[in-house]
Amino acid sequence: MITFDQVTVRYEDTAEPVLRGVDLTVEEGELCLVVGHTGVGKSTLLGAVNGLVPHFTGGTLYGRVVVDGRDTADHPPRELADVVGVVGQDPLDGFVTDTVEEELAYSMEQLAVPPATMRKRVEETLDLLGLADLRHRALHELSGGQQQRVAIGSVLTAHPRVLVLDEPTSALDPTAAEEVLAAVTRLVHDLGVTVLLAEHRLERVVQYADRVIHLPGDGRVVSGTPAEVFRSSSIAPPIVELGRAVGWSPLPLSIRDARRAAAPLRAALSAAVPPPVRPVPGGDRPELLTARGVTVAYQGVPAVREVDLTLHxxxxxxxxxxxxxxxxxxxxxxxxxxxRKAGTVAVSSDGPKxxxxxxxxxxxxxxxxxxxxxxxxxxxxxxxxxxxxxxxxxxxxxxxxxxxxxxxxxxxxxxxxxxxxxxxxxxxxxxxxxxxxxxxxxxxxxxxxxxxxxxxxxxxxxxxxxxxxxxxxxxxxxxxxxxxxxxxxxxxxxxxxxxGDVVADGPTTEVIVASPVFAPQTAKILSPLPYLTVAQVAATLPADETDPDS
Missing domain, CATH: 3.40.50.300 (P-loop containing nucleotide triphosphate hydrolases)
Incomplete structure (x- = not known):
């Protein structure tokens, strides 16, 4: 479906190529996770798939990128729009209409999709991404996460064969992110859509990936199964870091697999008290900000309801x-x-008041x-x-x-x-x-x-x-x-x-460990033990029980 043949991308103002000699083939129906540190070229790799690189971004592309038989050198992005759907990092950059429903229909209008088909696809996408209640809302009124879901939906309505997602869950809460990723995996498994997905929050997506494409930062690309790549990659989610630290093989990629492997680890940690994640605040902690009864409303609709908050x-x-x-x-x-419709906010200053x-x-x-x-x-x-x-x-x-x-x-x-x-x-x-x-x-x-x-x-x-x-x-x-x-x-x-209401307020360990939504991976794996991070586990275990190569 996608072939990179000795692809090198160089921009005029850079001393070294962003991508260097990339050979890569992505098969139909694969979900490929693209990982790497900030600025190593992930967006460039994704942009080359639909011709944005170099037709729009500038620079020089050497080699060939072929998508569904079309060479991107000969086909600019507009001629690949029916094959490749792209969702960028900032959804606002891609919006061209005013409301949710209009945005979902726009790409189909440009592709001359029949009106009856357009209406059906809009309704399907509204349900798929949980946007039905927002269909008539103005895009600028939505939260960042809601805008992200609309941006993904506007691409899905065109039914592309290749879907390119650049950090699709970055603005979403854990539940909404799971809904979006579930929708993406359904497209992969049920319709054979090929997905390239770049994401920094790897803990959310690694269990869904068929393949990982790692950019180490020197222009090269390393491709393989998640277990192979993450065994030695410079970037990895907490579940993999925990597996490396205690020497698990093969590395678990899901909470279920990790919990099965972690029974001996939980037994070894059960008698120990985990060290604090952060230094315990000591001494006098003055009140720096005091908010009482803060209420915010937009066009009569309350967004914040009489919130009291004290910051020390x-x-x-x-x-x-x-x-x-x-x-x-x-x-x-x-x-x-x-x-602020009502309430008071007082911040301590250098003066007496x-x-x-x-x-x-x-x-x-x-x-x-x-x-x-x-x-x-x-x-x-x-x-x-x-x-x-x-x-x-x-x-x-x-x-x-x-x-x-x-x-x-x-x-x-x-x-x-x-x-x-x-x-x-x-x-x-x-x-x-x-x-x-x-x-x-x-x-x-x-x-x-x-x-x-x-x-x-x-x-x-x-x-x-x-x-x-x-x-x-x-x-x-x-x-x-x-x-x-x-x-x-x-x-x-x-x-x-x-x-708009505060429903929980307390120490981190008490609040997030008790929540199945907000608990971190280490807490889920080691529950009911009160561990939050891999560093706590490594500091608690004897040296001979951790992997010396981790």
Whole structure:
């Protein structure tokens, strides 16, 4: 179905090719998982399948890419639209209509699908992705996760033979992600659709993959079965890391298989007390932000209902809940830029009195509460990465010996050239740049809305270290996220929202281990033992019971 024949892709402003000598054949009906660290060329590989690389992105492609008998050198993307469906990292970039129903029908209109068939496919897709209640909603009113599902649905209605998905679950809560992946696997197994799927949250998708395509970062591509590739790959989900650490062979790829293999491990750990994932906050933890009765409504429809929340210095709080539960609306209300129908927000300042960020200028509010939005490009407006970083240093008044924005960026996503335009970065790199900009100001309270979207495991580890450092300085950090693995490593406390209400609030171990939806992989494998991460297991087991090569 898809053949790469000695494919090399080089962009004008790069010293080395992004892809080098790639030979790859993807058979019909395969689900291929494309993995690799941020910026190694996953999007380039996917873009070459439908001709976006190089027809749209520029650069030079050497070799041949053939899809269903069509050479992409001779067929631009518009001539492959009936064969290849593509969903990019940012769904908003691909929307061309106003409402959900119109967007689902648009691609079929361009392919001249008969009206009766169009109506039938729209209804099928609405049910398939759980969008029926949103059919008449404006696209800009949807949450990020809802927009992602619409973007996937708009491609599925054309019934392509090849489906290319670039991080399709990055904005989805665990339940919605499972629904989308179940729909994708049905397309593979029931209709023989070929799927190439790039995803950083490997724990969600690895059990569905027929094959893994790993990009190590030097332009090469390593292809094989999941067990073969993950045995030695530089990137792997927690379930594989646990298997490596304790020497399981073959490596389990599903929770069921791992639990079957883990009975001796659970017995060995049963008498031990797991070490804390994060340093236990000690000393005086002052109240930095106090919210009472916060209510947010849009056109009379409540999004946040009388929420009370207190944030303490030195504490990292994870804000969780399904898409549309009100998490982002609450963050914007706390920051002061978003609407607030009722309630109060008071942030501790250097003076004797607390201040409401809503009543301050934007510059003053930023010194008290910083917010990184779901769409990071909202905060990028200059012509180069260097200009964005310099502007951040200037606005934040970074001292000569202080931590500069470039230092933070290199820890999150190393290797981004100063001259690159921010809009030319991958989604993960854009997010890393905005994180660097906001973290440079180091406000007393930092609110992060889906900060791990587009970040690989290495970048998430760096973000954990940065968040730990901010908490150690006495700052309060709130992270709104669907990434349960990140929460297990980063958060002291978890607040769960549903339909605008807070339905759970407590220590991380108590809240997420008790939930079948929000529990991380290690917790599911070792339940009922209270382990959250592979690092806890490795620190507890004697050295001779772990794999020396892990």
């Amino acid at each position: 210095g030195g504490e990292v709080t994870a804000l969780m809940g399904r898409n549309g539960s009100g998490k982002s609306s609450l963050l914007w209300a706390l920051q002061g830029s978003g609407p 607390s201040k409401d960020p809503r009543k301050l200028s934007a510059a003053q509010a930023r010194q008290l509460v910083g917010l990184v939005p779901q769409t990071p490009t909202d905060l990028l407006y200059l012509e180069s990465v260097a200009q964005e970083l310099d502007q951040a240093d200037t606005e934040s008044g970074v001292a000569a010996d202080g931590v500069r924005a470039r230092t933070i960026l290199d820890r999150l996503a190393p290797g981004i050239p100063d001259t690159t335009h921010p809009r030319d970065l991958s989604e993960g790199q854009k997010l890393a740049l905005v994180l660097a900009v906001q973290l440079t100001a180091a406000p007393r309270v930092l609110l992060l809305d889906e900060p791990t979207r587009g970040l690989d495991y290495r970048a998430k580890s760096e973000l954990v270290r940065i968040v730990d450092g901010l908490a150690a300085e006495g700052r309060a950090v709130v992270i709104s996220t669907h990434d349960v693995e990140f929460v297990a490593r980063a958060a002291d406390r978890v607040v769960v929202m549903a339909e």
